[in-house]
Amino acid sequence: MPATPTNLLDLDRDGLQAFFAGLGEKPFRGLQVLQWLHQYGVDDFERMTNLSKPLRTRLSQEAVIVAPRIKQDHTAADGTRKWLLELNDGNAIETVFIPETGRGTLCVSSQAGCTLNCAFCATGAQGFNRNLTAGEIVAQIWLARRLLADADSPRPITNVVFMGMGEPLLNFDNVVAAIRLMLDDLAYGLSRRRVTVSTAGMVPMIDRLREACPVSLAVSLHAPDDVLRSELVPLNRKYPIAELLAACRRYVADEPRRKVTFEYVMLDGVNDSDAYAQALARLLRDLPAKVNLIPFNPFPDTRFKRSSPAAIDRFRDVIMAAGLMTITRRTRGDDIDAACGQLAGDIHDRSDRRRRAARRMTGAGQ
C-alpha cells in the first residue's frame, strides 16, 4: 500500500530538500519546488515546468499540496479582509488581511483556540483544541497571497503578525518552521523585522525564539502590576511581570536599535486610569519599548467595555510625556468582526470550557 502522500505545504526548505533526497532526486529539486509553491503560488505539479515529466508524475503520486478550505471570505468597508478557514478535522481558524498605505499586514492564527483564557479575549472564551501544523500556519499566507493576487499590488503582504487565534509560543516548533518559510528568499522573502510574534508572556520560549529566529517581538502586557495582570492574563501567575520584562531585555540585548512592542488593551475603568498610565511609564522607562494601545473590541457576553476615546488619549499623553513611543491602534474591520481578539472560529473544544461556562451561567449543575 502506498504511504500517505506528503503535504508539501508542511515542509520548509530543509524539509523539501530532504523529501527530494528521499525520492532519490537531487536536493536542489526541493528548492525549485519551494519557489513554485511559495514564490509563485503554484499548486499544480504539471505547471512546475523545470521538473522532468516523470518527476512530476511521481510527485502527483507521492505528494499533495493541500491548504485549509475557505469557508467564508468577508471584506469590510475599510478593506480589511477576513477568511474563515476550515481545517481537515473540521476545526475553523481565522486569518485577517489589513491593507494600509504602503503596507499590507496579514494576521495569522497559530492554534485552533487557545489555552490561556485571557479575560478579555473571544478566542480564550472558546477553549482550545489543538496546535496548527506548520503547513496550516504557512497555508494562511499561501492562500492569502493567491486570493489577493488580483488586488492593486502584486505583492500585497509586506508584514505578518501572529496576532490571530492562539498563543504562538505554545506551538513553538511549528511556528518557527512557518516563520522560516516566511523569511526564506525562495518563499516569501519577508525581513525578520516584518514578522511579529505576539505572546502573552511565555518567558522560556521568548529566549528560545531569540535563539531560533529573532523576529520582532510583541508582548501582551495589559497591566503594569502583577495583581491586575494576573486577573487579565492568567499566565502572569506563572511568569510574573519582572521575569517577563527580563526576558524582553534579553531578547533585544544584542541589537541596540530594536524595541519590544508592549500591547495594552484599553478596558474602561479597569486599566485605563492616569495612575496605571504612570505606573506603566515607570515600568517601561528603562526598556527599549514601544507601546501599542489597543481599544478593546467587545464581543457577546463580555463583561468589559472599551475605554472612551478621551480616556485613551489621556492615557497616551501620560505615557508619551514620560518619553515612551506610543501608538493607538485603529480598530479595523469592525463591521466583519475582524478586529483583535474577536477571532473565534468554530472550535471543537476538547477542554469543554464552553459547556462549563454555559452551565455556570445558567446555574445548572451547582
Ligand code: SAH
Ligand atoms: N496569544 C498572543 C496573540 C493574541 S491576539 C498574545 O497574547 O499576544 C493579539 C492581541 O490582541 C493580544 O495583545 C491580545 O491580548 C489582544 N486582544 C485579545 N482580545 C482582545 C479584544 N477583545 N480587544 C482588543 N484586543 C484584544
